[in-house]
Amino acid sequence: METYSTAGLPTMGRAAAWSALYATKMSRGGFTPGDQQEPFDAELRIGNLGPVKLARLQVDGCSFERSQSDIMRSSPRMYNFLLQARGNSTFYHCGHESQLQEGDFVLCDTGMPHYWLTKDASTTIMVRVEPDVLREYLPTPEQFCGLQLGRAVGLTDTVGAMVQSLTDQVETGNCAGHEGRIARYLLEMISMSYTMGFEQTTKGSAVLWQRRNDIIRYIEDHLRDPELSPASIAAGLRVSPRYLRTIFSISGERVSAYILRRRLEECARQMRNPAWNGHTLTEIAFSWGFNSAAHFTRSFHEQYGAAPREYRRQ
Known part of the structure; x- marks a missing residue:
C-alpha cells in the first residue's frame, strides 16, 4: 500500500504541489481549495487487487478539474468507479451532473473531461480498471459515465460495503494470494449493480x-x-x-x-x-x-x- 499526503508539502502553493503529485500516481488535473485562507490537506492511499487498483482519497473542501489539455498530456485512459465513502460531492462528466451522497457511485472515463466538487471534507474510494478488462464484465461502460448510481438501488449498498471492506483489507495485506479471484468477483458485482440499476434506461449495442x-x-x-x-x-x-x-x-x-x-x-x-x-x-x-x-x-x-x-x- 502506497501512501501520499500534503503533510510534507509547503503551505504556499500546496494545492499545486499536490496536483503535480497526484498526476504522477492517478490522473493529471488541478485541485483548487475551497477555503483559500486555510492550508489544504489531502491524503491518497493506493493498493492493487489483481488487475484492479483501489485508491482512497481524503481531501478538505476543494474542486478537481481534468481538462482536455490534461488529457492530451496524460497516460492511457482508465475507467474509475468513484464511491462516495464520506461526505457529499458533485460530479460533472459526459453531460451529466451527479449529486453524490454517502454510498453512491459514479463512473468516470479518464479519457474525457470531468469536474468534481466537494464543499466539506470528503472521502472517495476509486476502483480503477483498464478498458479492456472492464469490458469483459460491463460491455458498454460508455452509457453509464457520469450517471449517479444511488446506494438504495439494487445491489449498490452491498457493493459499496464490499469496496470499503476490500480497500481496508488491501491496506493491511489480507488479500495476498487471492487478488485475481477477488478482483473478478468485485467486477462481477459492480457490473450486476449497474445492470440492475439502469436496466430500464439502457438500449443499443x-x-x-x-x-x-x-x-x-x-x-x-x-x-x-x-x-x-x-x-x-x-x-x-x-x-x-x-x-x-x-x-x-x-x-x-x-x-x-x-x-x-x-x-x-x-x-x-x-x-x-x-x-x-x-x-x-x-x-x-x-x-x-x-x-x-x-x-x-x-x-x-x-x-x-x-x-x-x-x-x-x-
Missing part, C-alpha cells in the same frame, strides 16, 4: 454506445467553438448527418440540444466560481461558444428559471 462516446468526445473538445454544429461534427467525424442523428438518438437527446445544454452548464459553473467574479457575463458566455448575448440570456433563463445576472447574484 456496444458499438452504438462507443460511437456515441466518440461524438461526445468531439463535442467536448470543440464546445468553445461558435461554429460547432451537427453538420460540423458529422464532417469532423467523417459520418453522414443522418448517421450522426441515429447514433446520438439512443440517449433520447438531440445533438443540438446537448451542445446548448453543455454550454449553459459550463457558463453556470463559472458564474458560481468566485475565481470568475472579475469577468462579465458576456465574456463567460462568449468563451463557451455563444455569439449572441440575447440568445444566451434567453436560453439561460429557460434552463435555470432565472436571468444570468440574477443567477450569479444568488
